Amino acid sequence: MIANPLTILAAAAVDWTTCPLTAEVEHHARRSVLDWFAALIPGCANGPALMLAAAMASERGKGCAVSYVDGGTGAPRHAAMLNGTASHTAEFDDIFRDGGYHPGSPTISAALAVAQDVGATQEQFLRAVIGGFEVGCRIAMALQPSHYRNWHITATVGTISAAVSTAMLMGGTAETIAHAIAIATSFAGGHQENLQGEGVTKPMHSGHAADAGVLAGLAAAAGITGSLNSLHAPHGYAAATSDCTGNWDVGLEGLGDWTPITRMTFKNHGCCGHIFPTLDGLIVMQGQHGFSRQDVKSITVRGYGPTKSICDRLHVESARDARFSLQYCSAALLMLGGVRRAAFTPEVLVNQEIRAFMPRVMVIEDPEIAALYPRRRQARLRVELNDGMVLEHHQETRKGDPNDPLTDAELIAKFDELVTTVLDEISCEALKAMILKPGPLPDVLPIKNRLTAAD
Template identity: 55%
Template sequence: MHNPLTVLAEHAAGWRDRPLSAGLEHHARRALVDWFAVLLAGCAHPPATLMARALPAGAPEGGAAICYVDGRPSDIRRAALLNGTASHTVEFDDIYRDAGYHPACPTMPAALATAQARGGDMAALLRAVVAGYEVSCRIGLAVQPSHYRYWHTTGTVGTFGAAAATAVLLGSDAERTAHALATAATMASGLQQAFRGAGMSKPLHAGHAAEAGVLAALAAHAGVTGALDVLDGPVGFAAATSEDRGKWDKALAGLGETHAIEAITFKNHGCCGHIFAGLDGLLELQRQAGFGAADVEAIHVGGYGPTKDICDRPVAETEQEARFSMQYCAAALLLLGGVRLAAFAPERLTDPAIHALMPRVSVSLDPELADAYPQQRAARVTVRLKDGCTLQHFQPTRKGDPDLPLSDDELSGKFLELTAPAVGDATARRVLDALWTSERLPGAIALQRA
């Protein structure tokens, strides 16, 4: 087998001037629209706001990138770090299902900051994004599902997405792109334990991946070399973070023929993706039977591994805990009609009605669904009503997955819902139109700050 790192580097470098088909450009714009929605929604929240004060903007040499968190011109690394952190805060960012990975929040901020600072245009940005998604999603495929036992994929393989996208925009050839990926590998990090409890570390995984990828690409472009066998070597990235040295044949299959960015999940709920199938199943049962929260005696969700391991949280007090609690999200869905940003407002986190319903929700591991993970993200939902009726539904996929996608109109609606409170309705609509149609890079956007 060929060295997977150099194969991926050669593919990525080809996107410096490879034209995008109309279909591929449209998929890349969908990803950009979705990312900007979560970026602008997250800019007013910690930890990004705290980090912006901790890392004040200096005067960058040459061109400047835009840090949307504080609206300041910034160097590429600061913009990538803070924008990446902000975009992983409200838990509405995209997913590459087969790798259990959020590719936008590390890849997009690195690419956009580099394009802004180096004078790129929208076409160059979209090509770089396609390359970053392709490289990182395929590395994610190689190390999953065992990687996810201890590692947060967005923080680890996201570093490769940021490095590849940045290298494309710098004009790096295949050799320097390979060294960018090699250096990125040794900077990759992000532990599962960081989001199993309270704390603000999880969004920083995405920001760190974006910044580390940028640094790796800048270093390689300047001549810094890395170990080119670091992906599949005996003590390399795959060996250290998965059960074997990587499923590289699987990961590289169809390279150049199929594209990861065409198979992206766009979130339809503002919580952990491992909860989605349970929520979708609950919504379907509610649609069929017309029950409300007051009618429910018990809800049970049978799910795959992470649904049980990560999201079975009978007690949820903080916003992060609530976003990772099936109990909280199911109760909020029944009481509020949806699990969107409003479900995690401070007054909802202490809502006695939500907390009274949570003990009626239970979660178990379904062995059949566990075996089908990660390619399938399904749930078996059982609702027992107070009148004695028992309802059951098998939810085979999640709304927003490639086989049940959000339409462009639904994606635009999500964008407006998330961004209008942050920038105002008129600005949100103007930015949305530009993201769908403009050939120019996104510029500064004024936030409505409290």
């Protein structure tokens, strides 16, 4: 039995403030920040973050943290809330596969806001991101898969990651970080209905996690304490949100030998990651057999639990619904050749050919594949063609996962595709250079179509 996972994780986080930063780990951290901005920028031009910015205009406060949504500076909690919401809007943010968790959106939103406010160096910022990922991703592994049944783990564990990064940037000791984790466990929330159901609250889950995490980190830095048994006690966080008090042998496996930021998944499709094995499998099958959408009579997908419970969705009324519909994304892939931003434009969302194809796609939970989740994300596909031919394929991985990663060139191409829809080319190149090379932290960006309080 692990003695106290909370204090062990806090010690691991504080180590990242001073330990040697290898070129490999730094490179992976920069990739994560680049991908965060790629997901963030589209959400600064469209989505709930703009409405939230207007609603929260009077709460900006004083400070140097940048809200990329409305182009102003203010208190770090304000910026973290808006940027966290924006970066979880377009559904292009990163994934820690083994924990089923999107760490970048809440963690980097909080870390960058606090770093800007306290005048941290770029290296201090990157170290705080690495430490926040270390703690959050390992807690996610310890809670899953049962936590995800009712809780949105990016909303919940994201609060803890953000708290760790904040406490690190505030110069916290291991004890300070431990109390930040403990406090954050009481702030962590966000349930599955607001992920799976109607409405546009889901992006705010990440924004709230970033905001609440900053609050927890600042509180701990000010000397406020929490119970250091908050993670594993019988009435603690793991017990309240999963089937046990935490599988800490899994969560702490390899601590000190590898760090989660080196094992990130970066999205190659602009939709829910639970749909990826299906899309990747269809791409492979089309490459092998050359069929088109018009040739397909039916598609049967056998996947793991969330493939069925979250993504078996024929009722699609919005871009948000479409990003969580395996039926819609499969049809869009076969029609457009890809599932990126173009698949969710208003004109494509009402395309009758896509809508007519969607009922041909059936989703079934496969017990063997489900047993491998979350560390393996697979799908078995059966495609029946109109001429009677039946094609089958077992997709064992996802493009973008650690065992089939996006190259630096592919990640940069994704960044360029998403960011140049909002920024001009010169601003895009300047931002990219700031992220990928030592230098200053990114500052205010010239976002087009920005909604301000004056609007």
